Amino acid sequence: xxxxxxxxxxxxxxxxxxxxxxxxxxxxxxxxxxxxxxxxxxxxxxxxxxxxxxxxxxxxxxxxxxxxxxxxxxxxxxxxxxxxxxxxxxxxxxxxxxxxxxxxxxxxxxxxxxxxxxxxxxxxxxxxxxxxxxxxxxxxxxxxxxxxxxxxxxxxxxxxxxxxxxxxxxxxxxxxxxxxxxxxxxxxxxxxxxxxxxxxxxxxxxxxxxxxxxxxxxxxxxxxxxxxxxxxxxxxxxxxxxxxxxxxxxxxxxxxxxxxxxxxxxxxxx
Amino acid sequence: xxxxxxxxxxxxxxxxxxxxxxxxxxxxxxxxxxxxxxxxxxxxxxxxxxxxxxxxxxxxxxxxxxxxxxxxxx
Amino acid sequence: xxxxxxxxxxxxxxxxxxxxxxxxxxxxxxxxxxxxxxxxxxxxxxxxxxxxxxxxxxxxxxxxxxxxxxxxxxxxxxxxxxxxxxxxxxxxxxxxxxxxxxxxxxxxxxxxxxxxxxxxxxxxxxxxxxxxxxxxxxxxxxxxxxxxxxxxxxxxxxxxxxxxxxxxxxxxxxxxxxxxxxxxxxxxxxxxxxxxxxxxxxxxxxxxxxxxxxxxxxxxxxxxxxxxxxxxxxxxxxxxxxxxxxxxxxxxxxxxxxxxxxxxxxxxxxxxxxxxxxxxxxxxxxxxxxxxxxxxxxxxxxxxxxxxxxxxxxxxxxxxxxxxxxxxxxxxxxxxxxxxxxxxxx
Numbered sequence: 001x002x003x004x005x006x007x008x009x010x011x012x013x014x015x016x017x018x019x020x021x022x023x024x025x026x027x028x029x030x031x032x033x034x035x036x037x038x039x040x041x042x043x044x045x046x047x048x049x050x051x052x053x054x055x056x057x058x059x060x061x062x063x064x065x066x067x068x069x070x071x072x073x074x075x076x077x078x079x080x081x082x083x084x085x086x087x088x089x090x091x092x093x094x095x096x097x098x099x100x101x102x103x104x105x106x107x108x109x110x111x112x113x114x115x116x117x118x119x120x121x122x123x124x125x126x127x128x129x130x131x132x133x134x135x136x137x138x139x140x141x142x143x144x145x146x147x148x149x150x151x152x153x154x155x156x157x158x159x160x161x162x163x164x165x166x167x168x169x170x171x172x173x174x175x176x177x178x179x180x181x182x183x184x185x186x187x188x189x190x191x192x193x194x195x196x197x198x199x200x201x202x203x204x205x206x207x208x209x210x211x212x213x214x215x216x217x218x219x220x221x222x223x224x225x226x227x228x229x230x231x232x233x234x235x236x237x238x239x240x241x242x243x244x245x246x247x248x249x250x251x252x253x254x255x256x257x258x259x260x261x262x263x264x265x266x267x268x269x270x
Numbered sequence: 271x272x273x274x275x276x277x278x279x280x281x282x283x284x285x286x287x288x289x290x291x292x293x294x295x296x297x298x299x300x301x302x303x304x305x306x307x308x309x310x311x312x313x314x315x316x317x318x319x320x321x322x323x324x325x326x327x328x329x330x331x332x333x334x335x336x337x338x339x340x341x342x343x344x
Numbered sequence: 345x346x347x348x349x350x351x352x353x354x355x356x357x358x359x360x361x362x363x364x365x366x367x368x369x370x371x372x373x374x375x376x377x378x379x380x381x382x383x384x385x386x387x388x389x390x391x392x393x394x395x396x397x398x399x400x401x402x403x404x405x406x407x408x409x410x411x412x413x414x415x416x417x418x419x420x421x422x423x424x425x426x427x428x429x430x431x432x433x434x435x436x437x438x439x440x441x442x443x444x445x446x447x448x449x450x451x452x453x454x455x456x457x458x459x460x461x462x463x464x465x466x467x468x469x470x471x472x473x474x475x476x477x478x479x480x481x482x483x484x485x486x487x488x489x490x491x492x493x494x495x496x497x498x499x500x501x502x503x504x505x506x507x508x509x510x511x512x513x514x515x516x517x518x519x520x521x522x523x524x525x526x527x528x529x530x531x532x533x534x535x536x537x538x539x540x541x542x543x544x545x546x547x548x549x550x551x552x553x554x555x556x557x558x559x560x561x562x563x564x565x566x567x568x569x570x571x572x573x574x575x576x577x578x579x580x581x582x583x584x585x586x587x588x589x590x591x592x593x594x595x596x597x598x599x600x601x602x603x604x605x606x607x608x609x610x611x612x613x614x615x616x617x618x619x620x621x622x623x624x625x626x627x628x629x630x631x632x633x634x635x636x637x638x639x640x641x642x643x644x645x646x647x648x649x650x651x652x653x654x655x656x657x658x659x660x661x662x663x664x665x666x667x668x669x670x671x672x673x674x675x676x677x678x679x680x681x682x683x684x685x686x687x688x689x690x
Contacts, residue, residue, distance in 0.1 A: 007319055010277040015342045017276075018326040020335030029334050033311065034288030038333030056539045060406070070548045076537035078409045079550035081432050084402035087394065091406035091414070092537070094390045095362055099539055117402070120395035194294055194327040227288075234288040 021045035034234020036224030039191040043201040062109035083114025086121035102129040107148040125182030125216040135226040143229035147171040178254040184216035186255040192238040276324020281336040287311035291328035297321040347487040352377035354488035359526040361412035362390035364403035370511035371445035397422040401429030408438035409549035411536025417443035431470030435551025439498035445514035456674025457511030462651035466625040477505040478624040480595040484518035512597040579622035588617025594645040604679035632659035
């Protein structure tokens with residue numbers, strides 16, 4: 001009884017330390033249990049809310065598991081054709097340069113069918129944020145091989161494991177775009193532990209700042225899990241991701257703005 | 271020394287029982303319920319509420335944003 | 345001024361917000377003119393050379409989704425590449441202008457003018473049940489005039505509009521009267537994605553609805569819109585039809601050829617007349633149907649192997665014989681050969 005009374009004392013508005021962002025709608029996420037899409041949606045919403053950007057944000061969602069992102073985020077959102085989100089976002093930003101524009105794309109969308117749009121938007125240095133969810137598989141269509149599927153990894157279209165001689169090598173899009181002069185901030189993050197989530201959120205926050213300053217394309221890869229596609233429990237999938245995905249897709253910053261730009265940013269923050 | 275006490279509220283019907291909060295909880299406050307919710311998931315709940323320190327780890331990793339966290343100094 | 349240049353200058357003057365394109369013969373002058381004319385300084389209009397036709401049409405989607413006056417242009421093979429995006433634009437009910445300066449196909453075909461994209465333009469083109477509003481200019485003047493008309497119709501009905509021209513009119517030089525410069529509109533349509541304010545629900549631009557009943561309702565609303573367009577927006581021109589016994593039906597370059605044919609025919613005492621559809625969708629079915637009862641025969645003249653003739657036959661509905669005459673592959677029909685063909689059918 002003592003405990004129950006104690007709890008009542010704690011659960012008060014003034015003691016609130018975490019609640020989901022008000023930019024998350026009441027509609028339950030359509031994602032499978034444990035999927036990193038939900039966590040990534042959450043932190044994007046948190047950053048936009050904390051930066052007070054909701055009225056000035058236009059999101060672009062892809063074809064794939066997150067095609068219904070507009071059901072879950074209380075923002076103006078355009079749903080793009082498969083792979084074309086960077087082209088759609090290019091026009092939005094060029095026509096409304098004062099808005100915060102981001103795309104949200106999976107590995108099939110961004111690294112296969114949308115390679116051209118991704119490379120060229122980054123090469124032009126479009127002032128947009130591209131959030132790239134890489135779980136090494138096509139989740140929506142039922143677990144087929146993606147360009148990012150690891151060597152030897154099984155999928156419904158590589159049932160004996162990815163044979164790189166026959167199917168090609170897993171594609172490191174993030175390394176590719178980091179080489180382009182148009183990108184200003186390229187980083188690889190994850191959202192499977194509290195520390196990782198906090199870091200990923202910080203990265204999104206940085207990207208918001210860089211976009212405000214018109215510094216070029218920000219590209220954030222989130223290495224994520226697909227428990228259903230990988231046929232694992234969520235906890236197992238995160239462990240597998242750490243042991244296998246991180247070995248090939250190393251987390252960390254690939255490109256950060258030059259010192260002077262970063263200094264300018266720090267000054268502005270103060 | 272000021273002690274910290276926390277408490278969590280789980281939106282049980284939206285929980286998908288993925289267990290990510292359970293394994294990340296440093297004080298073993300959370301467990302999956304033996305019962306299921308309307309969707310058929312064994313939902314997360316504070317099995318040992320007196321252990322909670324309000325660290326927000328569970329809410330931070332929750333893909334569905336179903337956990338709200340409170341904390342106070344006592 | 346060239347037809348292609350007239351489109352470009354008219355777009356700036358109509359207050360277009362953006363143009364996204366990719367070079368392809370015979371319409372590259374549109375992008376070239378826009379780049380040289382510096383519309384960004386004149387009106388703030390955005391002009392961007394995209395990495396592909398696919399990217400260009402998706403840029404149009406993005407810009408149109410913000411409620412802006414956005415356009416693209418291409419020629420036949422490029423328009424084929426744009427079809428996915430056009431289908432999405434139609435599904436999401438976005439207004440925009442797509443210019444097709446048609447060249448001969450299929451495949452890479454030829455860079456010479458043709459009218460072989462009629463079906464693609466008026467029957468949908470991409471996947472799904474939809475229509476574009478299709479305007480067919482027959483002069484450089486109409487190339488210019490139809491830009492603003494197309495934008496007006498597109499916004500009135502929240503539907504993509506197409507100017508279906510061809511390489512002959514695109515490359516042809518004629519005198520053209522251009523309208524004075526209009527300001528770019530500052531009006532924001534209620535459905536546009538410009539950032540969700542607290543005063544309204546969020547705006548979503550999408551063509552997706554996974555619930556079949558909801559999707560069906562959406563498609564029925566599109567159909568209602570198309571019926572409304574068919575009631576209100578049919579446009580055509582008639583030349584010497586009042587006493588005509590033989591009716592030619594032709595649009596664009598073919599209609600210009602047929603005007604000459606009319607003169608030749610009349611000189612020989614053959615009472616020929618011409619109906620020139622200006623809107624290919626909506627097609628002037630009713631007018632052709634009522635004219636048919638006064639005619640002995642009808643000939644559809646097209647620079648294709650016979651596409652519009654199917655719509656002419658639908659309009660005539662068996663009242664009188666309907667024939668097709670056309671050249672293709674980039675060959676422009678001669679007025680004399682149209683007359684010779686007509687004589688074989690009289």
